[in-house]
Amino acid sequence: MNLDLVQRLRENGIQPSAQRLAVADYVLTTEEHPSAEKVLERVHARVPMLSRATVYNTLNLFVAKGLLKQLVLAEGRVVFDPRLEPHHHFIDESTGVIEDIPWGALKVSGVAGLEGYDIRDTMVVMRGRKLGGPRKPGRVTGKTRPR
Amino acid sequence: MNLDLVQRLRENGIQPSAQRLAVADYVLTTEEHPSAEKVLERVHARVPMLSRATVYNTLNLFVAKGLLKQLVLAEGRVVFDPRLEPHHHFIDESTGVIEDIPWGALKVSGVAGLEGYDIRDTMVVMRGRKLGGPRKPGRVTGKTRPR
DNA sequence: GTCGACTTTTAGATTATGTCTAGACCCGGA
DNA sequence: TCCGGGTCTAGACATAATCTAAAAGTCGAC
Secondary structure, three states, X not given: OXXXXXXHHHHOOOOOOXXXXXXXXXXXXXXXXXXXXHHHHHHHHHOOOOOHHHHHHHHHHHHHHOOOEEEEOOOOOEEEEOOOOOOEEEEEOOXXXXXXXXXXXXXXXXXXHOOOEEEEEEEEEEEEEEOOOOOOOOOOOOOOXXX | OOOHHHHHHHHOOOOOOHHHHHHXXXXXXXXXXXXXHHHHHHHHHHOOOOOHHHHHHHHHHHHHHOOOEEEEEEOOEEXXXXXXXXXXXXXXXXXXXXXXXXXXXXXXXXXXXXXXXXXXXXXXXXXXXXXXXXXXXXXXXXXXXXX
């Protein structure tokens, strides 16, 4: 459990608490793009008496305070991303895994030329398949909607 | 009710029916980006005995047959878009309205340089605010999550 | 240390969205 | 007319997310 976390929450105007730290410890460091239910599942494994409402409250609080970004990209679910700097996303259509693509890897031109819009955020969303062998194993994020 | 619709459904391997035509008549011509519930509401106004399941089945059928695109962009909702050609999207953060941006208005470079990905679809998603007066009034699509 | 105001957390109810199911309906062909 | 496949329906079910009211915790003043 990272001690800096307490500091980080305080800096963002969030009163630390055991529950919030437990959520922060997972969600602020993960490379997965977890949904709220995923966060609940993970954190619940370590802090079993933590309720669903607390997880949702905490995640929404983090988003409001700017510690997390909320993304609406994946299979109809809201997911969270602790990488605050702008970046792009790749979504694997067969697995649902969301991967971050560095901002510098792509270039978007023409945004400034759009008249009548005040653009605050731009991102490229790509869909397709990951090729070749598993370069970065264990990067499993999304389930393919088990049903 | 557009007569070409029957033809269009047949061409895509869909057996026309009164219900499907009613859904198609709205969803294939709208410039809104309606959610399933929105479609239900609209079509229900004209064909009151149409059930929720039929609307969902029909929309999913249209997506499977390539008549509609399913977008996952807006406030946690899946919305549908009859514009099949590639294009970008602008989302007004204050109203939730989704607007189409022509493909040619922006240029994305660097996609081909990504190694290890088989990219099948690329789109730029921009968020911000619409400036100036209402140039195209009545373009209301998303509600601002009334609560 | 104790008090009281305030914040946080909790379990469970509630709402919203989407899917499934079982049976009714419709229509064309034998 | 009867059969069979595809379609439609109402309502049950499943899941995600939020709300509520009350309990528990925190912290400064005394």
